[in-house]
Amino acid sequence: MQYTEIMVRYGELSTKGKNRRNFIDSLGRNVRKALHDFPTLKVHADRDRMHISLHDEDAQGVMDRLQLVFGIQNFSPSIRVAQDMDEVYATAIAMVQAQFKPGMTFKVNTRRSDHHFEYDTNEINDMLGGQILDHVAGIQVKMQHPDIVIRVEVRMNGIFLSSETINGAGGLPVGTAGKGMLMLSGGIDSPVAGYLGMKRGVDMEMVHFFSPPYTSEQALAKAKQLASTLASYSGSVKFIQIPFTEIQEEIKEKVPEGYLMTVQRRLMMRLMDAITRERHGKAIFNGESLGQVASQTMDSMIAINDVTALPVLRPVISMDKTEIIKVAEKIDTYNLSIMPFEDCCTIFAPPAPKTHPKLDRSRSYEERIDVAGLMQRAMDGIKISEIKPGENYMNAQEDVFAELL
Amino acid sequence: MIYFDNSATTQAAPAVVETYAKVSQKVWGNPSSLHNFGENAFHLLEQSRHQIADLIGAKTSEIFFTSGGTEGDNWVVKGTAIEKRSFGKHLITTAVEHPAIHNSMAQLADLGFDITYLPVDQEGRINPADLKAAIRPDTILVSVMAVNNEIGTIQPLLDVAEILKPYPKIHFHVDAVQGIGKGIQNLIMNDRVDFVTFSGHKFHAPRGVGFIYARQGRKLAPLMTGGGQEDNWRSGTENVPAIAGMAKALRLLLTDETAKVARERAIKQRVYDHIKDLPKVTIFSQPTAGFAPHILCFTINGVRGETIVHAFEDQGIYISTTSACSSKKHLASSTLMAMQVPEAIATSAIRISLDENNTLAEADEFNRVFDNLYQKFSKINADA
Numbered sequence A: 001m002q003y004t005e006i007m008v009r010y011g012e013l014s015t016k017g018k019n020r021r022n023f024i025d026s027l028g029r030n031v032r033k034a035l036h037d038f039p040t041l042k043v044h045a046d047r048d049r050m051h052i053s054l055h056d057e058d059a060q061g062v063m064d065r066l067q068l069v070f071g072i073q074n075f076s077p078s079i080r081v082a083q084d085m086d087e088v089y090a091t092a093i094a095m096v097q098a099q100f101k102p103g104m105t106f107k108v109n110t111r112r113s114d115h116h117f118e119y120d121t122n123e124i125n126d127m128l129g130g131q132i133l134d135h136v137a138g139i140q141v142k143m144q145h146p147d148i149v150i151r152v153e154v155r156m157n158g159i160f161l162s163s164e165t166i167n168g169a170g171g172l173p174v175g176t177a178g179k180g181m182l183m184l185s186g187g188i189d190s191p192v193a194g195y196l197g198m199k200r201g202v203d204m205e206m207v208h209f210f211s212p213p214y215t216s217e218q219a220l221a222k223a224k225q226l227a228s229t230l231a232s233y234s235g236s237v238k239f240i241q242i243p244f245t246e247i248q249e250e251i252k253e254k255v256p257e258g259y260l261m262t263v264q265r266r267l268m269m270r271l272m273d274a275i276t277r278e279r280h281g282k283a284i285f286n287g288e289s290l291g292q293v294a295s296q297t298m299d300s301m302i303a304i305n306d307v308t309a310l311p312v313l314r315p316v317i318s319m320d321k322t323e324i325i326k327v328a329e330k331i332d333t334y335n336l337s338i339m340p341f342e343d344c345c346t347i348f349a350p351p352a353p354k355t356h357p358k359l360d361r362s363r364s365y366e367e368r369i370d371v372a373g374l375m376q377r378a379m380d381g382i383k384i385s386e387i388k389p390g391e392n393y394m395n396a397q398e399d400v401f402a403e404l405l
Numbered sequence B: 001m002i003y004f005d006n007s008a009t010t011q012a013a014p015a016v017v018e019t020y021a022k023v024s025q026k027v028w029g030n031p032s033s034l035h036n037f038g039e040n041a042f043h044l045l046e047q048s049r050h051q052i053a054d055l056i057g058a059k060t061s062e063i064f065f066t067s068g069g070t071e072g073d074n075w076v077v078k079g080t081a082i083e084k085r086s087f088g089k090h091l092i093t094t095a096v097e098h099p100a101i102h103n104s105m106a107q108l109a110d111l112g113f114d115i116t117y118l119p120v121d122q123e124g125r126i127n128p129a130d131l132k133a134a135i136r137p138d139t140i141l142v143s144v145m146a147v148n149n150e151i152g153t154i155q156p157l158l159d160v161a162e163i164l165k166p167y168p169k170i171h172f173h174v175d176a177v178q179g180i181g182k183g184i185q186n187l188i189m190n191d192r193v194d195f196v197t198f199s200g201h202k203f204h205a206p207r208g209v210g211f212i213y214a215r216q217g218r219k220l221a222p223l224m225t226g227g228g229q230e231d232n233w234r235s236g237t238e239n240v241p242a243i244a245g246m247a248k249a250l251r252l253l254l255t256d257e258t259a260k261v262a263r264e265r266a267i268k269q270r271v272y273d274h275i276k277d278l279p280k281v282t283i284f285s286q287p288t289a290g291f292a293p294h295i296l297c298f299t300i301n302g303v304r305g306e307t308i309v310h311a312f313e314d315q316g317i318y319i320s321t322t323s324a325c326s327s328k329k330h331l332a333s334s335t336l337m338a339m340q341v342p343e344a345i346a347t348s349a350i351r352i353s354l355d356e357n358n359t360l361a362e363a364d365e366f367n368r369v370f371d372n373l374y375q376k377f378s379k380i381n382a383d384a
Helices: A018-034 A059-066 A085-099 A121-135 A190-197 A217-231 A245-254 A256-279 A298-305 A321-330 A361-364 A369-378 A400-402 B016-025 B035-054 B067-083 B099-110 B129-132 B155-164 B240-254 B259-273 B303-316 B334-338 B360-380
Strands: A004-008 A042-045 A049-053 A072-081 A105-112 A146-155 A160-162 A168-169 A177-182 A203-212 A235-244 A283-287 A384-389 B064-068 B090-094 B114-118 B139-145 B171-175 B194-199 B211-216 B281-283 B295-300 B351-352
Touching: A004 A160, A018 A042, A018 A059, A042 B259, A049 B035, A059 A072, A072 A146, A072 A321, A072 B351, A085 A121, A085 A146, A085 A160, A085 B067, A085 B155, A105 A121, A121 B240, A177 A190, A177 A256, A190 A217, A190 A283, A203 A217, A203 A256, A217 A235, A217 A361, A217 A384, A217 B035, A235 A369, A245 A256, A245 A369, A256 A298, A256 A361, A256 A369, A298 A361, A369 B129, A400 B016, A400 B035, A400 B240, B016 B240, B035 B064, B035 B240, B064 B067, B067 B090, B067 B099, B067 B139, B067 B171, B067 B194, B067 B211, B090 B099, B099 B114, B114 B129, B129 B155, B129 B360, B139 B155, B155 B171, B259 B281, B259 B295, B295 B360, B303 B351, B303 B360
Parallel strands: A105 A146, A177 A203, A177 A283, A203 A235, B090 B114, B090 B139, B139 B171, B171 B194
Antiparallel strands: A004 A049, A004 A072, A042 A049, A072 A160, A072 A168, A146 A160, A235 A384, B064 B211, B194 B211, B281 B295, B295 B351
């Protein structure tokens, strides 16, 4: 089938009124960004639907990208014909024949926005249904749950036919919920948390703490690779790397072992708070899941959360590890996440961290270190880069190697 | 110079040598090292593995690098024996396998394993019914070569696969050293096969490198134990330059495979047609589909194989007696012996083996030289 247009239906427009326009504009922007390398197609984001005119672009390639964009309920590849019933018949019959297997049923579903067209919806349904029955041997009409639905839309600029509806990613367009900062470690949970946050419309920036030489360049590359995978859902993401070595060394030296982890986390949270405010974000996201490790008990959260007044959102808080892994596999981050590189959460990890740290002790141990000075130097060392989908950080040599092989 | 001894070894392709040299100079880190330099070598290794897996229709995790065909054959035979010895001690192979299989089996026989050697017919081919009859409850391995290295017979691997389907516990191994790139990948990588041996230097890769395919879920005891490379299956620092070269050689080999096979077949046919009606010539390889396109084995009755090899060599044409491995021992071809060919004829056999770079013009030159030698030997040895 040579499709001419893809018709996109919007996801939950729970946000009504003026926000509706905002939703549609954001989605339009995100779709254009996701399809930036298909130069001749045109995106029209209308009030009820989005229409993507393909011109000569590859429909399958466009649909593969569209499936990842949040805010789309579903979409249908369509063919435009002139306002001429003979053309409608020929195209619809070809569409049915491409899908038909013996025993299948169908119905025709017409919408008409151009009310000047000479036939109304019932007439079109009847006429086209009759033509299909005449030309496709063995097919039957069925109104409830047919196998094939031929959708016909009569518009001013032509008649649009489609027979397939493909589910989109759902959710809200990235950007409609404002900006958030994700603590991206490189493990399994934080990319899933990032994905779920983006699905609710958050424009997510990825914050990664790294501690050379305790953590390797590969660990940093892995975090960037994860960011690149997540960027598929929004077009691109900001990657913010914060140097954490000095802070970890200082804490290791001055804080009792049982509270190492808690104080480290407090410092991370302080830095998250600072960078989020500096970059006009509205919330901190992380991959904490209740009870999974020592820092993820409610007592630990009290002791760590103490340093910020921003919302700390934890999309995977109640998920089991197996549920998290299932999502990670679906969004293609799992195999990356399980690559064995030390990250800053595992180095200096005490053998027996306190699972129920006391808030007052956490505060007093923290006073043993120069919080302001350490934070200042960490903030001064921040590097921010733009990461796009499909970029390769793990194996930058791949192209060079491809020539060798 | 005409080189018609490609079943013994092939010339490393210039592009492959270039890869080998570049990798040796630029990506020579140890793939197990943690630093970037090692990491880089690791990525090249994995990219090579990925390419090889793609080319033969396997998963990346099913490819294990070896030092070549002999190691691969030894590994599958002995590795199966060790891995599955508690299930049984019976192994089945054919009477015409390469010594890497035969001698591995012989070692196992000394250790108390029981080996069945399937006989072959006059074309060197096993009868699947014999295999069916040989299977026992304690059988743990069936090993059958894809293409016979001496006369080019293609074994009925799909029939073997069919027979083995009701026996999921038996390891099915194919030695594909002579079979890769010869248009029979669908036979080799069949639904039932568990292990396949490949050797790089038979397809223009460097010496000393090869790989095995091991179906996901099948286990093999390692023969090389040590640092745990290759997922603990085969220890020893990986030979990254040779492996990268092999990945490239395999890609080049399988590009336009159909056309290459057709060319080899045409050359073989031209020699075959030229000699087939001569009274003193006995041909063991047929030009039919049941034989590989690149091997032609025959005798000039009464003239020792090595005599003919040297006579051709004087004219700048390189051929061999039936296999490079047995030729220096002055042994009769073991395949021909298994085919019940009388020893006097079996010691006279010679083999020409082609690759995709040979030409019809070379076949014509071979035929011209052959005519001279045939006449000369007929005169000297009138009653042969």
